[in-house]
Amino acid sequence: MERSQRRKRLPMILAAQLSDTHFDLSPRNTERVERVMAYLADLPRRPDVILVTGDITDSGKPEQYAEARLALRADIPIHLLPGNHDDRAAFRTELLGEPTSDAPINSVHRVGRLTVIMLDSTVPGEPGGLLAGETCDWLDETVAAAGDGPIVVALHHPPRPVASPVVDVIALAEPGRLAEVVAGDPRIIGVLTGHAHSPIATTFAGKPMITCPSTASVLGGEWEVTPPHKVMDYAPDPAVALHVIDETNTLTTHFRSVPMGGWLAEPPI
Numbered sequence: 597m598e599r600s601q602r603r604k605r606l607p608m609i610l611a612a613q614l615s616d617t618h619f620d621l622s623p624r625n626t627e628r629v630e631r632v633m634a635y636l637a638d639l640p641r642r643p644d645v646i647l648v649t650g651d652i653t654d655s656g657k658p659e660q661y662a663e664a665r666l667a668l669r670a671d672i673p674i675h676l677l678p679g680n681h682d683d684r685a686a687f688r689t690e691l692l693g694e695p696t697s698d699a700p701i702n703s704v705h706r707v708g709r710l711t712v713i714m715l716d717s718t719v720p721g722e723p724g725g726l727l728a729g730e731t732c733d734w735l736d737e738t739v740a741a742a743g744d745g746p747i748v749v750a751l752h753h754p755p756r757p758v759a760s761p762v763v764d765v766i767a768l769a770e771p772g773r774l775a776e777v778v779a780g781d782p783r784i785i786g787v788l789t790g791h792a793h794s795p796i797a798t799t800f801a802g803k804p805m806i807t808c809p810s811t812a813s814v815l816g817g818e819w820e821v822t823p824p825h826k827v828m829d830y831a832p833d834p835a836v837a838l839h840v841i842d843e844t845n846t847l848t849t850h851f852r853s854v855p856m857g858g859w860l861a862e863p864p865i
C-alpha cells in the first residue's frame with residue numbers, strides 16, 4: 597500500500613456562523629434565532645461549533661443579553677464576539693458571566709485541529725470598526741502560539757469594502773496590520789465577518805473573506821439601495837453560514853436561509 601493511502605484522512609470540521617441577531621426585546625428577532633438554532637440542532641451531521649459574529653443585541657441592554665443567553669443555547673460550543681450595537685460591559689457580565697470591563701473582548705478557541713481567533717473590532721460608541729493596538733498585539737501572540745492546524749479569524753467589521761453603501765462607510769478602518777498577519781501566515785485559511793447583513797464572498801489579503809448574513813434583516817448592495825430609503829429589508833427569512841473545513845484544510849461555505857414558514861417537502865403546484 598502506498599504511504600499516502602495509509603495516511604489517515606483528516607475529519608471534516610463544520611462550523612456554523614450566525615450574525616447580527618439584534619436581540620431587541622421583540623418576539624420577532626428572538627423567534628428567528630430560535631428557528632435557526634432548531635435547524636442546526638436537527639441537522640443529521642451537527643456542527644462542531646457555532647460562532648456568532650456581533651451585533652448580538654440591538655442596543656446593548658442587559659435584558660437584550662438575557663434574551664440572547666436563552667435563545668443561543670446548544671449542546672455544542674457557542675463562541676461570540678461583539679459588534680457596534682453591543683456594549684462590552686453588558687456583553688461580559690450578561691453573556692459571558694465575566695467581571696465587567698471595557699477592554700476588547702478577544703478570544704481563541706480550538707475546534708479539533710482548527711483554531712478560531714475572534715477579534716473585537718468595535719470602538720465603543722462608534723458604528724465603524726478599528727482593531728485596538730492591544731488587539732493587534734494579542735493577534736500576533738495568538739497566531740504565533742497556535743498549532744500546526746488551520747486558523748480562521750473572525751471579527752464583526754469587514755476589513756475591506758463589500759459594495760454596500762451603508763456598511764462600507766462604517767467598515768474596519770486601518771486594516772493594514774490585520775492584512776499583514778492574514779497574508780503572512782499560510783495556516784490562516786479565511787476571515788469571517790458580520791455587520792453587512794448579507795451573505796458575501798470576497799477576498800482579503802489574498803485569503804477568502806466570508807460575510808455571514810444576519811438573522812434579523814438584509815442590507816442591500818449598491819445596486820439595490822437608495823439611502824436613506826429602502827436600505828434594510830425585513831422580509832427575507834433568517835439565514836446562516838455553514839463553513840466546511842475539509843481534509844485539505846480548505847474553507848468552503850454554504851449559506852442557508854431557514855424558512856419561518858416551515859419546510860416544503862414537495863414543489864408547490
Ligand SMILES: [Fe+2]
Pocket residue numbers: 616618650651679681791792793810
Ligand atoms: Fe448588524
Ligand SMILES: [Fe+2]
Pocket residue numbers: 651679680681752790791792
Ligand atoms: Fe454592525
